[in-house]
Amino acid sequence: MAELNFSNLxxxxxxxxxxxxxxxxxxxxxxxALLGPxxxxxTTLLRLTAGFEHPSSGTIHxxxxxxxxxxxxxxxxxxxxxxxxxxxxxWPHKSVHANVAYPLEVRRVPRPEREARVAEAxxxxxxxxxxNRMPSQLSGGQRQRVALxxxxxxxxxxxxxxxxxxxxxxxxxxxxxxxxxxxxxxxxATMLYVTHDQGEALALADRVAxxxxxKIRQFAAPEVLYREPVDCFVAGFVxxxxxxxxxxxxxxxxxxxxxxxxxxxxxSRSATTEPSHVCIRPESITLCNDAPIRARxxxxxxxxxxxxxxxxxxxxxxxxxxxxxxxxxxxxGVKLNDLWAFRDPGAAVVMAKSLAxx
Amino acid sequence: MNxxxxxxxxxRSLDRLLPFLLLPVALIALGPVVRxxxxxxxxxxxxxxxxxxxxxxxxxxxxxxxxxxITAGGGTLLSVLIGAAFAYLVALTDxxxxxxxxxxxxxxxxxxxxxxxxAWMQMAGPSSTxxxxxxxxxxxxxxxxxHSPGGIILLLGIQHASLVFLTLRAGLRMIPADLVEAARMxxxxxxxxxxxxxxxxxxxxxxxxxxxxxxxxLGNFGIPAMLGIPAGxxxxxxxxxxxxxxxxxxxxxEVAVLALLIGAVAIIGVLFSRAVLSRRGxxxxxxxxxxxxxxxxxxxxxxxxxxxxxxxxxxxxxxxALLATSLIPAYGVPLTFANATLEAWKEVLxxxxxxxxxxxxxxxLATSAAAILLAISLPLAWLMERRSNRLSRILDALIDxxxxxxxxxxSIACILTFLNLPFTDLTLYGTIWIILMAYLARFxxxxxxxxxxxxxxxxxxxxxxxxSVGAHLGRRLRDIVLPLAAPSAAAxxxxxxxxxxxxxxxxxxxxxxGTETLGVVIYNLEDSGETIMxxxxxxxxxxxxxxxxxxxxxxxxxxPKGVIPWQS
Ligand SMILES: Nc1ncnc2c1ncn2[C@@H]1O[C@H](COP(=O)(O)OP(=O)(O)OP(=O)(O)O)[C@@H](O)[C@H]1O
Ligand SMILES: [Mg+2]
Numbered sequence: 001m002a003e004l005n006f007s008n009l010x011x012x013x014x015x016x017x018x019x020x021x022x023x024x025x026x027x028x029x030x031x032x033a034l035l036g037p038x039x040x041x042x043t044t045l046l047r048l049t050a051g052f053e054h055p056s057s058g059t060i061h062x063x064x065x066x067x068x069x070x071x072x073x074x075x076x077x078x079x080x081x082x083x084x085x086x087x088x089x090x091w092p093h094k095s096v097h098a099n100v101a102y103p104l105e106v107r108r109v110p111r112p113e114r115e116a117r118v119a120e121a122x123x124x125x126x127x128x129x130x131x132n133r134m135p136s137q138l139s140g141g142q143r144q145r146v147a148l149x150x151x152x153x154x155x156x157x158x159x160x161x162x163x164x165x166x167x168x169x170x171x172x173x174x175x176x177x178x179x180x181x182x183x184x185x186x187x188x189a190t191m192l193y194v195t196h197d198q199g200e201a202l203a204l205a206d207r208v209a210x211x212x213x214x215k216i217r218q219f220a221a222p223e224v225l226y227r228e229p230v231d232c233f234v235a236g237f238v239x240x241x242x243x244x245x246x247x248x249x250x251x252x253x254x255x256x257x258x259x260x261x262x263x264x265x266x267x268s269r270s271a272t273t274e275p276s277h278v279c280i281r282p283e284s285i286t287l288c289n290d291a292p293i294r295a296r297x298x299x300x301x302x303x304x305x306x307x308x309x310x311x312x313x314x315x316x317x318x319x320x321x322x323x324x325x326x327x328x329x330x331x332x333g334v335k336l337n338d339l340w341a342f343r344d345p346g347a348a349v350v351m352a353k354s355l356a357x358x
Numbered sequence: 359m360n361x362x363x364x365x366x367x368x369x370r371s372l373d374r375l376l377p378f379l380l381l382p383v384a385l386i387a388l389g390p391v392v393r394x395x396x397x398x399x400x401x402x403x404x405x406x407x408x409x410x411x412x413x414x415x416x417x418x419x420x421x422x423x424x425x426x427x428i429t430a431g432g433g434t435l436l437s438v439l440i441g442a443a444f445a446y447l448v449a450l451t452d453x454x455x456x457x458x459x460x461x462x463x464x465x466x467x468x469x470x471x472x473x474x475x476x477a478w479m480q481m482a483g484p485s486s487t488x489x490x491x492x493x494x495x496x497x498x499x500x501x502x503x504x505h506s507p508g509g510i511i512l513l514l515g516i517q518h519a520s521l522v523f524l525t526l527r528a529g530l531r532m533i534p535a536d537l538v539e540a541a542r543m544x545x546x547x548x549x550x551x552x553x554x555x556x557x558x559x560x561x562x563x564x565x566x567x568x569x570x571x572x573x574x575x576l577g578n579f580g581i582p583a584m585l586g587i588p589a590g591x592x593x594x595x596x597x598x599x600x601x602x603x604x605x606x607x608x609x610x611x612e613v614a615v616l617a618l619l620i621g622a623v624a625i626i627g628v629l630f631s632r633a634v635l636s637r638r639g640x641x642x643x644x645x646x647x648x649x650x651x652x653x654x655x656x657x658x659x660x661x662x663x664x665x666x667x668x669x670x671x672x673x674x675x676x677x678x679a680l681l682a683t684s685l686i687p688a689y690g691v692p693l694t695f696a697n698a699t700l701e702a703w704k705e706v707l708x709x710x711x712x713x714x715x716x717x718x719x720x721x722x723l724a725t726s727a728a729a730i731l732l733a734i735s736l737p738l739a740w741l742m743e744r745r746s747n748r749l750s751r752i753l754d755a756l757i758d759x760x761x762x763x764x765x766x767x768x769s770i771a772c773i774l775t776f777l778n779l780p781f782t783d784l785t786l787y788g789t790i791w792i793i794l795m796a797y798l799a800r801f802x803x804x805x806x807x808x809x810x811x812x813x814x815x816x817x818x819x820x821x822x823x824x825x826s827v828g829a830h831l832g833r834r835l836r837d838i839v840l841p842l843a844a845p846s847a848a849a850x851x852x853x854x855x856x857x858x859x860x861x862x863x864x865x866x867x868x869x870x871x872g873t874e875t876l877g878v879v880i881y882n883l884e885d886s887g888e889t890i891m892x893x894x895x896x897x898x899x900x901x902x903x904x905x906x907x908x909x910x911x912x913x914x915x916x917x918p919k920g921v922i923p924w925q926s
Contacts, residue, residue: 050822051826076822076825076826077825077826077827077828078828079826080828082826083822083823083826085822085823087817089819089822090823091820091823091838091842093841102829103827106827106828106829106833147823150823150827154827154828
């Protein structure tokens with residue numbers, strides 16, 4: 001277990017940047033998810049951490065030791081970082097037992113201790129019955145667990161997982177989530193988990209780093225990402241709902257900022273006094289007939305217990321939950337509360353001068 | 359934390375050292391060829407073209423070149439006819455027993471040419487034991503019909519038909535089945551489909567295969583040596599051989615020019631074939647799953663019978679003739695049940711010091727070449743695949759050269775290079791080591807390509823996983839790469855062994871008393887009239903070859919595609 005530290009980390013492939021000035025600290029024992037669309041550099045960050053790639057600039061520290069950067073480079077085999085590949089990368093010529101025992105053989109751990117640790121790792125991942133099988137005789141989920149056992153058996157200082165569940169079906173993913181959580185609780189290992197499935201990231205991780213185009217846009221706990229996204233990308237990428245532009249009124253009321261949305265003044269949480277957008281989650285919307293903001297129902301899907309509506313309000317598409325079915329084309333009133341207003345770095349701020357108190 | 363620090367090994371230093379492997383490999387594999395080029399241009403002393411012109415304008419040179427072109431050209435024509443007929447029938451139609459048919463067609467390619475020649479000579483001519491057995495031998499004193507350009511062409515054609523077959527079949531597999539199906543939907547019969555769709559599409563492969571057969575025929579020494587020398591019909595390889603054997607190293611500058619001449623013709627052929635193959639494109643996307651199977655209908659049985667009869671004539675008959683000759687008590691005596699004897703077999707395998715020595719030498723050379731190349735090729739193939747740099751890419755492109763060039767060219771190059779070891783007074787000429795060096799250079803690709811193929815198929819994550827759990831480079835190569843590449847490496851090693859153990863062309867020029875190889879001894883035995891012993895020795899080698907081929911075949915489904923030459 002060790003903390004992990006990226007500072008000003010950049011990586012270019014043939015001059016094309018894949019990662020740009022990454023700065024992040026991951027505490028010892030923390031479970032961090034890297035979330036982002038395809039091609040944003042998640043795998044690249046993982047491979048830099050493992051030591052399979054050299055950074056173009058910047059440094060990586062692992063447990064206080066510099067492992068890459070400034071002309072210094074510790075090769076993967078000396079970093080003590082475990083990695084679980086999307087393709088599992090089990091060695092097909094070794095049995096499950098031999099796969100799991102290999103890290104200890106390499107370390108010349110004496111046989112009795114080795115056997116004990118292998119047995120423990122296999123038991124922890126529920127594989128004791130399969131010890132003598134070859135990888136080709138296992139199911140996808142079982143292979144994934146072998147990869148995990150092979151990784152945990154040598155007490156790595158950090159564990160990296162690259163979309164470990166991408167090849168598994170939905171039901172299996174849910175059960176593997178439990179395995180990962182259990183694994184993390186037992187080993188207290190520092191974990192870096194790459195995924196492009198936000199449900200997975202939010203469910204598993206202590207903190208989530210949302211990446212886009214080689215940069216970390218926001219690095220925060222799941223509930224913070226959901227309630228307080230820093231920009232339009234994060235607001236749109238994480239969670240359900242809508243992002244609409246907001247006008248500044250310059251006022252506060254009841255400790256909340258007053259912003260102008262759809263021509264109405266609404267109260268909003270915010271970290272800035274000059275927001276450009278508000279994030280409207282489905283929970284922020286109450287449907288009632290006498291509300292001033294009018295919206296037309298575009299679709300209505302039953303989710304079990306409630307309906308999910310998409311609504312058109314002044315050209316923006318909102319998402320709301322309703323307890324009753326709504327007819328498509330019907331017009332409803334929308335009341336907004338507990339919004340989150342933020343300032344997108346790329347957006348111009350709209351001063352809503354038209355409003356009364358000017 | 360303590361367990362997290364892996365045992366430090368020579369991992370990083372190995373990673374730094376490994377690239378230096380490229381240098382000796384490049385030296386051994388390409389050094390002699392470069393040396394030969396220099397010799398041809400300088401004639402040993404200073405840049406001059408006089409020396410070149412003297413040799414090139416000599417009449418014997420022109421005649422030998424002409425003979426080479428005639429026999430190689432005629433042989434190629436025959437190879438194309440045989441190879442194409444088999445390829446079209448095997449790849450496109452619904453004939454049965456394709457696997458066995460292909461295996462039998464490949465055997466002539468693996469049997470050394472001088473044995474092929476010896477076997478065919480036992481099938482024709484007045485002393486043929488087989489013909490005597492059947493009572494249809496021509497009268498004594500009539501000439502051996504194979505001792506002629508026609509005989510050389512016939513055997514070259516048969517020997518290299520499999521090259522055309524393999525190239526063409528690989529090309530045919532790239533033709534999408536739906537193209538042919540479309541033609542059939544529009545009502546074309548099997549023959550029209552072949553004429554109008556398949557033939558034009560496969561033409562580039564056919565031409566490329568022909569070019570390869572031509573280059574190989576051009577470099578063939580065993581067949582023109584056995585059939586041409588007695589008839590006074592010299593090709594370039596036999597001319598070089600006769601000059602060098604007759605006059606010794608003094609004529610080196612001269613034969614170097616001859617070697618360059620034949621090398622130049624060969625390289626033109628190779629480049630031509632590559633150019634044609636690279637234009638094969640057509641935007642064909644093959645591997646469309648279901649292979650083509652035009653139905654032959656009622657013609658199927660006659661076609662099958664025809665193909666097997668052909669195989670019988672080109673493979674079984676000569677070998678039977680060889681076997682028959684090896685069993686008679688004295689040359690010219692007809693074989694009967696009563697006089698059949700294993701005396702010659704006993705003689706060559708157990709008694710004669712020369713043949714026993716030759717077996718020892720050839721087995722030693724083949725084993726060492728296979729073992730050394732195996733040891734070098736594994737890290738080298740890994741290096742070329744995973745740490746590719748400019749030097750490794752150049753090496754990759756040129757490493758085919760010593761194998762593609764005619765054997766005599768490489769032999770002359772090796773003599774030039776090792777006659778005086780650079781920076782010493784030592785010479786390797788006349789020792790067995792010069793043959794070994796030549797084998798290493800020549801058979802490098804035979805070993806390298808299969809291993810390259812299997813390492814290219816290996817998921818790099820497999821090695822990265824090993825690195826992440828603490829295995830340094832040496833252990834990764836030993837524990838992960840080696841076991842996974844082992845089947846292909848084994849196939850490569852057997853192929854090297856197979857090719858080396860019955861090699862004649864290179865060793866014919868490099869042997870000296872005490873370092874004879876099997877190929878040389880068969881040639882010498884026949885040359886000195888010991889045909890029965892030559893036949894017994896040849897037959898024992900054929901059995902060894904078929905056994906080894908069978909061994910590779912048995913493991914066929916464990917190798918990546920393209921590892922076994924007769925299974926493209
Ligand atoms: N070895 C490489 N050579 C050149 N470019 C690369 C290499 N590896 C990654 N890239 C590029 O770097 C960028 C980031 O790639 P990366 O694999 O890190 O994306 P990712 O976030 O893991 O995507 P995905 O979710 O699809 O796996 C991409 O534009 C990719 O094309
Ligand atoms: Mg990725």
